[in-house]
Amino acid sequence: MKDLYEVLGVDKNATADEIKKAYRKVALKYHPDKNPDDKDAEVIFKEAAEAYSVLSDKRKRQQYDQFGHAGVGMGDQTQGYSGGGGGYHHMSMDDIFSQFGDIFGNDIFGSFFGGGGHGSQSIRRGKDLRATVELKYKEIVTGVEKTIRINRLEHCPTCRGSGASPGTSPTTCQQCGGAGRVRQMSQSFIFQSVVEKVCPICRGSGKVITKPCKDCHMGLVRKTISVKVKIPAGVESGNYMRLNGQGNKGESNQPAGDLVVFFEEEDHPYFTRDGEHLFLEAMIPFSMAALGGSLEVPTVEGGKANLKIPPGIQSGQILRMRNKGFPRLRGLSRGDQLVRIQVETPTGMNRKQKSLLKEMAENENKIKNPFKKIRL
Ligand SMILES: [Zn+2]
Ligand SMILES: [Zn+2]
Numbered sequence: 001m002k003d004l005y006e007v008l009g010v011d012k013n014a015t016a017d018e019i020k021k022a023y024r025k026v027a028l029k030y031h032p033d034k035n036p037d038d039k040d041a042e043v044i045f046k047e048a049a050e051a052y053s054v055l056s057d058k059r060k061r062q063q064y065d066q067f068g069h070a071g072v073g074m075g076d077q078t079q080g081y082s083g084g085g086g087g088y089h090h091m092s093m094d095d096i097f098s099q100f101g102d103i104f105g106n107d108i109f110g111s112f113f114g115g116g117g118h119g120s121q122s123i124r125r126g127k128d129l130r131a132t133v134e135l136k137y138k139e140i141v142t143g144v145e146k147t148i149r150i151n152r153l154e155h156c157p158t159c160r161g162s163g164a165s166p167g168t169s170p171t172t173c174q175q176c177g178g179a180g181r182v183r184q185m186s187q188s189f190i191f192q193s194v195v196e197k198v199c200p201i202c203r204g205s206g207k208v209i210t211k212p213c214k215d216c217h218m219g220l221v222r223k224t225i226s227v228k229v230k231i232p233a234g235v236e237s238g239n240y241m242r243l244n245g246q247g248n249k250g251e252s253n254q255p256a257g258d259l260v261v262f263f264e265e266e267d268h269p270y271f272t273r274d275g276e277h278l279f280l281e282a283m284i285p286f287s288m289a290a291l292g293g294s295l296e297v298p299t300v301e302g303g304k305a306n307l308k309i310p311p312g313i314q315s316g317q318i319l320r321m322r323n324k325g326f327p328r329l330r331g332l333s334r335g336d337q338l339v340r341i342q343v344e345t346p347t348g349m350n351r352k353q354k355s356l357l358k359e360m361a362e363n364e365n366k367i368k369n370p371f372k373k374i375r376l
Contacts, residue, residue: 002047004050004054004055004064005055007026007044007047007051008022008026008048008051008052009022009026016056019052019055020052020056023048023051026044027049027052030048031045032045054072123205124254125250126247126250126254126257127248128257128259129150129246129247129248129258129259129260131148131262132263132264133148133261133262133263135263135264135265136266137265137268137300138300138301139231140233140265140326141301142233142301143230143231143233145228145229145230146228146231147227147229148227149226150224150225150227151222151223152225152248152259153221153248153249154220155220155253156216156220157215157221158213158214158215160219161219161220161249162209162219163209163212163216163217163251164210164211164212164213165211165212165213165214168211170205170209170252171207172207173201173202173207173208175200175201176206178206178207179199180199180202180206181197181199181204182197182198182200183196183197184196205254207252219251219252227246229261233326234276234326234329235329236273236275237263238262238263239263240263241261241263242258243258243260244258245257246259271300275335276328277325277326277335277336277337278300278324278326278338279338279340280338280339280340281340281342282340282342283342283344284313285344286343286344289309289314289315289343292308292309292310292311292312294306294308295309297321297337297339299324300326307339314343315341316341319338319341320336320337320339321336325337
């Protein structure tokens with residue numbers, strides 16, 4: 001994998017501001033609108049987005065400096081945020097923009113590249129919003145419906161989003177005759193050309209509000225609202241969901257943006273997740289290790305399940321509880337729960353226990369091969 005600093009063309013001591021500037025430069029140069037059908041440009045653009053996502057985050061940058069790609073879950077074997085479905089190579093351009101749009105301002109891309117006909121002056125579609133939901137392991141097992149509170153631009157109830165004072169309605173723009181675009185002659189020394197631009201008066205909508213609504217600006221008011229999200233079972237940190245039309249509403253009834261909901265899983269007190277599998281460690285008494293037995297083990301759902309301990313188990317051995325892990329995102333099966341056994345050496349024994357153990361020691365079998373090479 002490429003060095004992230006190299007991708008952005010900055011040195012390792014670059015300040016946050018220098019990194020931001022560098023990313024901006026690369027992103028503008030290799031923006032897909034500017035390089036249509038250029039796969040190489042797209043790759044560079046995505047790599048830059050990925051590099052920026054790490055280097056702009058103080059914690060991730062530290063981890064990257066210390067451990068390289070593996071430190072931020074970008075290595076090949078890790079299930080981190082690259083392999084977990086949230087990596088930028090899997091994200092669409094829109095997703096990258098919704099995440100990084102902030103540093104460019106909402107419509108710089110639009111004005112530079114004429115993306116979809118939005119000029120810098122053009123009336124705005126609603127901005128995409130981003131939210132993060134924290135999930136408990138037991139919620140991930142079953143899937144869950146969550147209510148998120150977000151602050152977004154809503155349609156003004158007075159004018160119903162039109163931006164025009166009640167009783168009046170927007171009139172056709174005189175400048176462009178309702179087309180939303182105007183033609184402009186540009187004459188240079190040799191060439192004469194016609195340039196089409198977004199109409200500066202109506203900003204592309206073709207309509208002009210003659211009497212604006214007093215309660216809002218362009219039909220929008222800010223409100224905190226609740227959105228319900230149905231989260232499927234089996235998701236993991238870095239996965240996200242795009243809820244179409246749940247972002248900011250657009251000016252003067254232009255289309256709404258989307259809400260992108262990112263998932264973050266809890267740091268469970270004793271379970272560790274690896275994809276669809278769960279790991280935990282269980283201490284068992286020395287007698288159970290020798291004789292075998294049955295151990296009650298917590299499950300990710302919050303219940304308990306019996307785990308059979310075979311006689312003669314050793315510390316470090318791993319027992320598998322099938323289908324007690326997370327459901328796989330695609331498919332009906334579940335992962336496993338893996339229990340690493342640790343045998344507890346008894347301490348603080350009373351007189352009776354000591355004498356029993358002494359008796360046992362006298363009858364004990366010798367360890368056949370007690371010494372082993374340690375491989376460092
Ligand atoms: Zn209004
Ligand atoms: Zn106009």
